[in-house]
Amino acid sequence: MSEEHGGRPEPRQSPEFRLRLPGGDGIDRPRGVLLDAVGTSGSRAFLIRAGSPARDQVMPSFAKHFGAAFKRRQELRDTGVLRRSSRWQGWLELATDVECGSPSFAAGVLVGAPRNGWVEWKTEAGAPLSDFMEGVWSGPGRAWLVRGSNVSGSDLVQRLWLPEERVSLAAVHLRQGIGQGTSKERLRTVVEEDWGSTATYNQKLELIEELHAFLSRMKPGDTVCTLSGGRFYVGEVTGAAGQAASEDGRSNLRRPVEWQSTGYAYDELPEEIQQKLSSQHDVIDLTAVRPLIDGLGRTDEELADDAEAIERDPSEVIPALAARRELELPEPGQPLADELLVHDVAWLREVRDLLWDDRQLVLYGPPGTGKTYLALKLAEFLGGGPEQVKLVQFHPSYAYEDFFEGFRPREDAETREVAFRLTAGPLRELADLASREGNRHVPHFLIIDEINRANLAKVFGELYFLLEYRNKSVRLTYSGDDFALPPNLFVIGTMNTADRSIALVDAAMRRRFAFVELSPRTEPTSGLLRRWLAREGHNSRPADLLDALNSRIEEADFRIGPSYLMKKGVFRAGGLERVWRTKILPLLEEHHYGDSIDIEKRYGLATLGKALGEGANEGANPEKPSP
Structure with a gap:
């Protein structure tokens, strides 16, 4: 041998x-x-x-x-x-x-x-x-990160790897004769016997995975990467793994590597690569971002020319170029403003820019201001259709297991037995869809309706961190996977300010989300009903009544939004009076609970009609021309 x-x-x-x-x-x-x-x-x-x-x-x-x-x-x-x-x-x-x-x-x-x-x-x-090549793991080429900048306090990347064209793995207790192609079962036995009480159970599990990747899964032609001094170095594995004596056992498992001549600044790497690099392991599979790695330092023209020599179907997409397709949010124009009855297209563009900058946004305001409708329509426009939009509604009993992942009772399709199985929630499902190959440039939106009604710290768990640090990953509670929010995943929440559960919204959430108000006192909500009435061919009387009503409500968070009156039923016989009595007045009764106020006398249609100069019998007819 x-x-x-x-x-x-x-x-x-x-x-x-x-x-x-x-x-x-x-x-x-x-x-x-x-x-x-x-x-x-x-x-x-x-x-x-x-x-x-x-x-x-x-x-x-x-x-x-x-x-x-x-x-x-x-x-x-x-x-x-x-x-x-x-x-x-x-x-x-x-x-x-x-x-x-x-x-x-x-x-x-x-x-x-x-x-x-x-x-x-x-x-x-x-x-x-x-x-x-015998004794080599079969299958397509992969990409790997091997850490070497701090091995027992020494930077092996600069001292050994780059000058001597190699990559190494510390395995100080590993016996001789363990080399290329060793099975995972064999490594389990060897690690247990050779490390004994010097490593914990979890450390041994991690070591087995790293040794198996380095010795058996990694093969000539694979891409290998490492970090040192704030720079990202890329090379190609050129040979089999072998053992060698090394100082303090820091690099006794080695592979030959042809390193590229220059490294790449970490801060300039694509966000998806940074997410992978934040995982705390010594050997990490980077295959999911290999197309992005392949494109580092090369122009689109160079990549296209480089791919010309590869025998592929001409209709195939070049992976490095496909991965480089930029994520974009389309610019809202006047047609969308007209559809949503927004007063100024500049307002829509500002909301789009806030989403682009922060990737999380909350629409907040009193009931009936169209928060959920606007969130859905805007997400469908920016995402290119309803297929990229998922809606979930928070409530007081909503938990992390419902929102992201947890063990839920599931029936086996064959045995019909019910057992607890790890099940993905709506956020994990949408994140998996957004991160699929070929989807990187497509925006995906999660709409969280009534976001303030749940215990946010309980629901988000460790994901709270990812909302602010999108270029990082975290170890998940249940699956143990390293997870990062895809750059093309956007979150829009809605918040009812008349709901006293708004107190649950802490400073941490306010820092992670941009907040946009939808209030009857300001546009685009203040004139929304008048624009809708004009488009539908109705007179402006319902808008006059709503303005008169809101002028009597001192607290802005409890004013009534226009959506209650933007329904066909309002314009049937007795419809306005019915909506006022069954929907609007009960909200105000709750607001004034214990205040000894006659709600009908203060906010009823007859009272408001008189204030507008109408006759006593005109209050129930929304089609009555304004005086």
């Missing part, structure tokens, strides 16, 4: 592989073979055959981010090994065989752009090079 390859069997004889070049139709494809020799820091070397063509141009960012491959390419050109081709105009050609440290390095030299050589070097039959 070879020590460099972590005790795995020697590879079988390599066939010849070919590489597709961008725009290379009509010319030969480069040819190469995988060597048994050790290449870059323990990876398998790769030999490019003489006569292989190469592109004449390089990607503009290639020299900055992939400096080693760019430098080797320039050296080959300067020495005449990579020269103008006499067979293919506008192309270069290798005069001799060239050995490279890894398949990806070889592909990068020829293409002048980053390439995953384990996938793109293929046999004549189309089998990728990775199929010929």
